[in-house]
Amino acid sequence: MIRLFNTLGRHIQDFEPMDPNRVKLYTCGPTVYDFAQIGNLRAFVFNDTLRRTLESAGYRVRHVMNITDVGHLSSDADSGEDKLEKGAKREGKTVWDVADFYIRAFEKDTTALNILPPNGYHGKAEPYARATDFINEQQDIIGLLLDKGFAYITEQAIYFETAKMSDYGKLTGQKSSDKEVAARPEVVVDNNKKSPQDFALWFFTVGRFASHSMHWTSPWGEGFPGWHLECSAIIHSTLKEPIDIHTGGVDHIGTHHTNEIAQTEAAFGTKLANFWVHNEHLLVQDEKMSKSKGNFFTLEDVIKRGFEPLALRLLFLQSHYRKQTNFRWESLSAASSFLKNLQAWADLKFQDTLHKNGSDVNYGVVLEKIKECLFDDLNTPETLAVLSQFIQKTEKNRVAKDNFQTFLEHLDELFGLDLSKRADVGSEIKSLINQRQIARQNENWSASDALRNSLLHKGVEINDTEQGQIWRRV
Ligand code: AMP
Numbered sequence: 001m002i003r004l005f006n007t008l009g010r011h012i013q014d015f016e017p018m019d020p021n022r023v024k025l026y027t028c029g030p031t032v033y034d035f036a037q038i039g040n041l042r043a044f045v046f047n048d049t050l051r052r053t054l055e056s057a058g059y060r061v062r063h064v065m066n067i068t069d070v071g072h073l074s075s076d077a078d079s080g081e082d083k084l085e086k087g088a089k090r091e092g093k094t095v096w097d098v099a100d101f102y103i104r105a106f107e108k109d110t111t112a113l114n115i116l117p118p119n120g121y122h123g124k125a126e127p128y129a130r131a132t133d134f135i136n137e138q139q140d141i142i143g144l145l146l147d148k149g150f151a152y153i154t155e156q157a158i159y160f161e162t163a164k165m166s167d168y169g170k171l172t173g174q175k176s177s178d179k180e181v182a183a184r185p186e187v188v189v190d191n192n193k194k195s196p197q198d199f200a201l202w203f204f205t206v207g208r209f210a211s212h213s214m215h216w217t218s219p220w221g222e223g224f225p226g227w228h229l230e231c232s233a234i235i236h237s238t239l240k241e242p243i244d245i246h247t248g249g250v251d252h253i254g255t256h257h258t259n260e261i262a263q264t265e266a267a268f269g270t271k272l273a274n275f276w277v278h279n280e281h282l283l284v285q286d287e288k289m290s291k292s293k294g295n296f297f298t299l300e301d302v303i304k305r306g307f308e309p310l311a312l313r314l315l316f317l318q319s320h321y322r323k324q325t326n327f328r329w330e331s332l333s334a335a336s337s338f339l340k341n342l343q344a345w346a347d348l349k350f351q352d353t354l355h356k357n358g359s360d361v362n363y364g365v366v367l368e369k370i371k372e373c374l375f376d377d378l379n380t381p382e383t384l385a386v387l388s389q390f391i392q393k394t395e396k397n398r399v400a401k402d403n404f405q406t407f408l409e410h411l412d413e414l415f416g417l418d419l420s421k422r423a424d425v426g427s428e429i430k431s432l433i434n435q436r437q438i439a440r441q442n443e444n445w446s447a448s449d450a451l452r453n454s455l456l457h458k459g460v461e462i463n464d465t466e467q468g469q470i471w472r473r474v
């Protein structure tokens with residue numbers, strides 16, 4: 001049984017999908033106006049771990065993720081500029097080109113981090129659901145909300161009237177009256193908006209948005225959708241509400257997800273999602289890493305400093321997804337050493353002389369222990385502790401190659417660290433390793449030392465152990 005912390009209700013709950021074999025999972029994807037910062041990537045590694053955990057429990061997961069390519073203003077509320085328009089101005093390109101470019105960049109980052117692509121919907125050129133491909137579906141929801149009296153029209157926009165939903169804001173656990181006080185006055189830019197909490201479903205291309213380059217006709221006037229609407233529309237047309245799990249970063253709880261719930265539940269009279277699972281932020285010196293603060297790094301920065309992308313993945317796995325975590329280069333460096341140790345351990349599969357035929361290590365038991373930790377609200381730090389202890393204990397009595405390889409494949413399914421995909425050293429290195437083994441057997445110490453040095457120059461370190469020599473890449 002998987003247990004997850006459900007933001008709706010704020011407690012850890014047994015997870016049971018509506019269909020006993022299948023899980024409907026939706027993730028709010030990136031706004032593609034710039035490169036992802038590694039805080040965003042933490043969110044997607046968390047999602048990926050959730051998906052892998054669900055799959056390892058035997059569920060078939062249908063995972064849909066959107067791409068925001070229109071309507072996300074520089075504030076989560078209805079103020080500021082559209083981020084895509086801003087990106088286009090900055091780069092002198094069209095908004096469509098900007099979106100295409102950063103979708104490809106996002107794919108490159110997520111591929112490097114072994115994040116599985118969503119599998120529940122295929123757009124024109126990628127496995128994501130672009131907001132701009134669901135304009136009609138978004139307008140259908142607006143029509144329903146207007147018909148049912150949940151929305152109203154001003155000169156500038158069509159708004160959702162939050163006062164009409166008695167449980168508006170239930171995801172935050174805050175009373176609606178508290179939220180009203182908390183809403184900042186500067187976000188009210190339309191004097192005909194009835195309440196600062198009301199949010200735009202559709203902006204008309206008038207006033208500050210008169211020259212908005214992305215716009216569509218609608219029964220109510222030319223314009224473009226508000227940001228929150230796309231997720232409700234995409235879920236309705238792909239997975240269909242209610243879904244089992246909806247994910248995103250904690251910054252989405254108060255506005256974006258709260259508004260997704262309001263729109264869907266008002267329009268369709270159905271619950272949007274049974275579980276809401278949110279990842280905490282990656283911080284820099286105790287502040288949220290974000291583009292707008294300028295305190296961010298990208299995967300490119302990580303690679304430029306000589307780290308493998310998977311070291312970043314491992315760093316994220318080392319902290320619990322619901323814990324705020326400060327990003328420090330020293331921590332990444334430690335994660336990178338840990339990854340190198342795991343890789344050296346995986347490389348033992350090439351070192352035949354050390355393998356016994358019989359099995360005195362029970363991989364099944366440790367795999368179950370690891371899964372138990374994952375099923376316990378994705379306790380990834382604990383899984384890594386279990387794995388490290390296991391490696392220390394068993395290094396001296398490894399088992400037959402096939403069992404070991406199968407075990408590495410299982411670990412890769414859970415952690416995505418490519419341990420089962422390692423390649424053997426080349427024939428030249430292999431021959432030097434064998435020569436050193438023979439030199440040692442013949443007690444030819446000077447030849448043995450010379451061979452060890454020459455291997456070290458080629459990036460391979462030899463250690464002599466009770467079982468004989470072991471090599472590892474350095
Ligand atoms: P955005 O492209 O801004 O819509 O963000 C994409 C995802 O990254 C969302 O789920 C955000 O909640 C998440 N996110 C943004 N900044 C951070 C951060 N510093 N740490 C963790 N997740 C973040």
Ligand code: ZN
Pocket residue numbers: 027028029231256260
């Ligand atoms: Zn969303």
